[in-house]
Amino acid sequence: MPFALQPSFPIFKFNATPKHTTTTRVQFVCNSSSNQTNSGDSHYKSDGSRHQVVLVERYLNGTSKRYLLDDEFHLTTILEDESKSNGYSLKELPWLPDIVKDFVLPAGFPGSVSEDYLEYMLLQFPTNVTAWICHTLVTSSLLKAVGLDYSSGTTAAASAAAIRWVSKDGIGAVGRFFIGGRFGNLFDDDPKQWRMYADFIGSAGSIFDLCTPLYPAYFLPLASLGNLAKAVARGLKDPSFRVIQNHFAVSGNLGDVAAKEEVWEVSAQLIGLGLGILVLSTPGLVRSYPVLASTWMTVRLLHLWLRYQSLSALQFDTVNLKRARILVNLHVSNSTVLGCEECNKMENILSWEKFSVPRIVFGVSFSDMLGGDRSGLKVKKLLELYAKEKYILVVNQEPFKDFETLVSFKDGATSLSVLRSIWQAYWLYNNRSSQDNLFDQLKASLNELDHQFDNFLQQLKDIGWDINQISLKVANDVLIKEVPVY
Template identity: 70%
Template sequence: MSCSLLLSSPIHAFESSRKIRRARHRRSQILCFSSQPNLRGGEDEEQDGADHSKVQGGPEVIVVERYGNGTAKRYMLDKEYGLRTFLEENSSVTNRFQDSHITADARISWLPDSIKDFILPAGFPGSVSDEYLEYMLLQFPTNVTAWICHALVTSSLLKAVGVASFSGTTAAASAAAIRWVSKDGIGAVGRLFIGGRFGNLFDDDPKQWRMYADFIGSAGSIFDLTTQLYPTYFLPLASLGNLAKAVARGLKDPSFRVIQNHFAISGNLGEVAAKEEVWEVAAQLLGLGLGILFLDAPGLFRSYPVLALTWTSMRLLHLWLRYQSLSVLLFNTINMKRARLLVKSHVLHSTVPG
């Protein structure tokens, strides 16, 4: 029986002060050897070496750890000297990682250096994980569509409390303010509940919870849209909408902190978060501007079905873009879901996918 188990954990290299800023997040690969030489790629060679050492009575290979920079560490058990370790280098793997950085540089080579410094962390691409740029490029239109939806939903809320209503009726300013503050207060309960009850879930699968947050937030926006049809029930509908969106935010924020921490492989979490704000604000301004243009369209302003259809289209596009952006993330840690897949594969097929 043979197995190849990929255990991903942050292995930090202790280098000189000149190189520590370039320290990469390395993946640790543990290979379990047996008598069947069916491991992937160059692992067949290691298998043969391990079997040969057993036959000859020489040092036995116990574990081989492979790192992202092409280095491999062999742990060998010698009857005379005990446990020994050997370091090896694989230049082909190192070149592959260098090529990924060259590709990232090529995609933004047309940008002026001043703009690169403004929107990207210092030392990019070496200071962040490999999928950082692709994620941010997908995240930008995702945020644009989110703010377009926000502008469309806000118009429905204002009309429901009597501001620029289709029917021409108006509500007293104090009554409108009370309704607005009340729905915010009720919605805040959602964030309180999520943070206190489910705070231990986000590290395990941040991509899943980030996607759930968008689905729940979309449901909350539907409540907001219906307030325009039933202005009498503004407070319960808007409160339910705000509650759902508050729950979504309670899921979104912790999940995104985990994603940011994944990007910050050089200990530069603060800078990664700051640059993310640059992307977010730029998307917000563009999204709000487009939302205002949509609301200025005569047909959209006067027709609720057109407004609802426009919002639905934007929201579906937003959810698709969110899924695409999350799908590029490659976490190198084993959570419960991945552990189940590894165990299932090992039990059913006697192999563990790498």
């Protein structure tokens, strides 16, 4: 989500979600001199006064918002349609709607993937289509083998049963389709959380299967719902575990790690199946549904507890949003940082970012950052104050609202820029005062940031953190990456 500027000002990049659109690509055009008279930067009113363009926010839906200042520093905005603007390379698929592109392609495409990615996926798609056609045809053969014989006049019944069975699988596949398209860029940042959530959702899906003996007439809808939930769980589990496997493969041996994981998993599967058969062979268990259900519940709760313990044992040396909060909070308070093992143990696997304190809202539109004070003087002060930073941060001053900081990012911002904004937010939170002027607080926090942030990074490096792998996903889960300025 980029933002671009005139040559006299740095280029700003916002990841914003203004009220008039759902997804944004924001560019800032800032002019440092009010004497510039480029036709694209100035607008004149009938009384001869000039409106100077200071900011431009461009959104993925093709619209843009221009922020203009007049000679008396009054701020006005203009909403324009730039959907017909060009400037995209053919590799960016300009003909494909953004909503489709975001759903089927990785974030940052084409720069975030190798050049052979698109050709491979275009060939892989019909390959998978033919595989599922074969699966559908084979399913009817399996049903025939269990008693639905075509020669005995039950061809229609076999076909209908096959269609119902495949439909059940298809409904489940919808869950994986939705997860992969909508949440595909979440897993790199916090694989522990999503792997745990996968087990919770999978457990819910098993409950539907467990209820089928109680309501046999509703077998298809119950089994379909169970498949849907378990497919969603698989959509969360597989990409999360691939990230975890990549963490294990410290010598580039990802294939070997994955192969040996199969050995562990199959061994566990065989033992589990054997114990399951042994449990089912227990007299009276199969005939007593309450006993069967309570046994399943006990084993499932044990499974969830063991999953949580296994994920808690992971020790990532990369900095994600949760670990960044823990590390920054300690450094701002005591000028020290935690090691990888201690920080990973403190990380709450199940927590959501929205409930973290202090609350930091990333990717806010500039209009929302200004709040009720829409004066051009405030715009000018903010741009001057953050001239050296790749982001802009303000404290939300709405009455009766808990402490909250709002952050927008400039063009060229990286995950390191996000980390700097988090450090500043925590300093403001720990040193907040209702009596100080907002700009005085921001200026003081930026001075502290300049003096202490390098020490923070050095401590992270000395204690074993990989500061070259800072992965902070913000603003609608968009990873801020370096963007070349042309």
